Amino acid sequence: MNINHHPDETTLISYAAGTLDEAFAVIVSCHLQICETCRETVRTAELIGGTHLEQSEEVPLSQGSFGRLLEKISVEPSTEINNQQSVGELTLKTKKPKHEWSELPLALQSYLKTNIEDIKWKRLAPGVSHHPITLSENANSSLRLLRIAKGKQMPEHGHNGHELTLILQGAYQDKFGTFAKGDIADLDTDVEHQPKVISEEDCICLSATEAPTKFKSLLGRILQPIVGI
Amino acid sequence: MYVQDKSIPIRRVDVTKNETTDHHELLELIALNRDKEAFEQLFVHFAPKIKALMMKQSSDADTAEDLMQETMLTVWNKADKFSKYRGSVSAWIFTIARNKRIDGYRKQGTKHYHDIEDLELSDDATDSEEQVISNERDRMVSDISKSLPPEQKEIIEMSFVNELSQTEISKTLGIPLGTVKSRMRLAYKKLRKSVEDVL
Ligand SMILES: [Zn+2]
Numbered sequence: 113m114n115i116n117h118h119p120d121e122t123t124l125i126s127y128a129a130g131t132l133d134e135a136f137a138v139i140v141s142c143h144l145q146i147c148e149t150c151r152e153t154v155r156t157a158e159l160i161g162g163t164h165l166e167q168s169e170e171v172p173l174s175q176g177s178f179g180r181l182l183e184k185i186s187v188e189p190s191t192e193i194n195n196q197q198s199v200g201e202l203t204l205k206t207k208k209p210k211h212e213w214s215e216l217p218l219a220l221q222s223y224l225k226t227n228i229e230d231i232k233w234k235r236l237a238p239g240v241s242h243h244p245i246t247l248s249e250n251a252n253s254s255l256r257l258l259r260i261a262k263g264k265q266m267p268e269h270g271h272n273g274h275e276l277t278l279i280l281q282g283a284y285q286d287k288f289g290t291f292a293k294g295d296i297a298d299l300d301t302d303v304e305h306q307p308k309v310i311s312e313e314d315c316i317c318l319s320a321t322e323a324p325t326k327f328k329s330l331l332g333r334i335l336q337p338i339v340g341i
Numbered sequence: 342m343y344v345q346d347k348s349i350p351i352r353r354v355d356v357t358k359n360e361t362t363d364h365h366e367l368l369e370l371i372a373l374n375r376d377k378e379a380f381e382q383l384f385v386h387f388a389p390k391i392k393a394l395m396m397k398q399s400s401d402a403d404t405a406e407d408l409m410q411e412t413m414l415t416v417w418n419k420a421d422k423f424s425k426y427r428g429s430v431s432a433w434i435f436t437i438a439r440n441k442r443i444d445g446y447r448k449q450g451t452k453h454y455h456d457i458e459d460l461e462l463s464d465d466a467t468d469s470e471e472q473v474i475s476n477e478r479d480r481m482v483s484d485i486s487k488s489l490p491p492e493q494k495e496i497i498e499m500s501f502v503n504e505l506s507q508t509e510i511s512k513t514l515g516i517p518l519g520t521v522k523s524r525m526r527l528a529y530k531k532l533r534k535s536v537e538d539v540l
Contacts, residue, residue: 129500130439162432163483170389
């Protein structure tokens with residue numbers, strides 16, 4: 113996969129700190145699976161977390177803390193290692209190396225228990241459909257798959273907040289360039305764009321938003337209540 | 342990357358080498374021998390710090406204690422994965438604690454933070470040379486973090502210690518989001534440069 117567009121550095125640093133909201137963290141996780149450059153950035157930023165942990169003050173532990181931990185060790189024979197094996201199996205089944213997405217990125221698989229072909233799309237407008245993904249109760253962001261038909265030009269629109277989009281299939285073009293599989297569009301508030309699908313197949317992307325998208329044109333204003341993004 | 346630049350920090354590593362090298366060795370003993378004494382040493386060093394970090398991030402003492410226990414349990418279970426992480430022991434433990442905190446908050450089985458070491462193909466163990474580099478890197482990061490201009494230091498601490506989002510930092514400090522981002526970028530740039538100089 114040839115990746116040309118990455119998340120903003122500050123997005124990666126926030127990911128490392130653990131402060132991205134759920135939908136955004138899912139998207140960054142998906143991208144990290146296939147992008148060594150961004151993994152390196154996150155790893156470097158995590159060093160900051162390490163030194164802050166090292167310099168942290170100390171809080172007294174509850175009595176017999178280590179003893180209780182030792183009991184857990186003998187009682188729970190490493191359930192986590194089993195989890196990892198199941199992730200490994202998924203990768204093996206599809207016979208793809210780990211740094212390729214096998215059908216779907218790992219981080220998305222746990223949310224979407226289906227293949228891309230089996231997704232039930234909800235039509236929003238001609239050539240535009242979506243599939244909302246349920247996050248945990250406390251999430252302050254929303255995550256959805258968007259499917260935009262080939263040749264389709266989206267109305268020009270801005271964003272009410274941070275928006276992160278990951279391309280899973282196909283490609284689109286806007287004033288920032290061409291975005292294809294694996295690329296991330298990291299858009300801030302007030303950025304306006306008018307993406308057009310340029311691939312031979314429909315463009316499918318995963319999109320994280322923190323606030324409703326406001327479309328600028330008339331079509332957009334009509335679209336917005338329908339799209340709800 | 343001048344030789345002269347390197348000589349000073351390397352000498353500093355020798356002075357402090359023991360402690361951080363020990364953490365590497367302790368993890369190795371846990372991974373290879375399931376050594377409970379080594380685990381206790383690591384526990385004594387990190388557990389009170391992890392609990393403090395959890396409490397800063399707005400959990401009560403009991404929850405913080407539970408999250409600390411879960412973090413250390415994962416350290417035990419995944420000690421053999423550390424070599425793939427290619428970072429420092431404290432950074433690795435930080436990421437485990439971070440993920441536990443997030444999972445606890447979400448209260449749901451879905452896992453959106455995939456550990457970087459799970460995504461790495463390379464199986465190479467950390468050899469002693471890499472250990473020295475990694476200890477040296479730790480020292481540099483620690484020095485840089487301390488010497489950042491106050492306004493950058495503040496943003497980094499609010500992110501990594503208080504776990505505030507960029508928007509929350511912007512609201513708390515009453516500064517534009519763009520300013521939060523640019524200070525974050527500046528701090529990271531210094532850090533990255535110092536880390537690259539070590540390599
Ligand atoms: Zn990347």
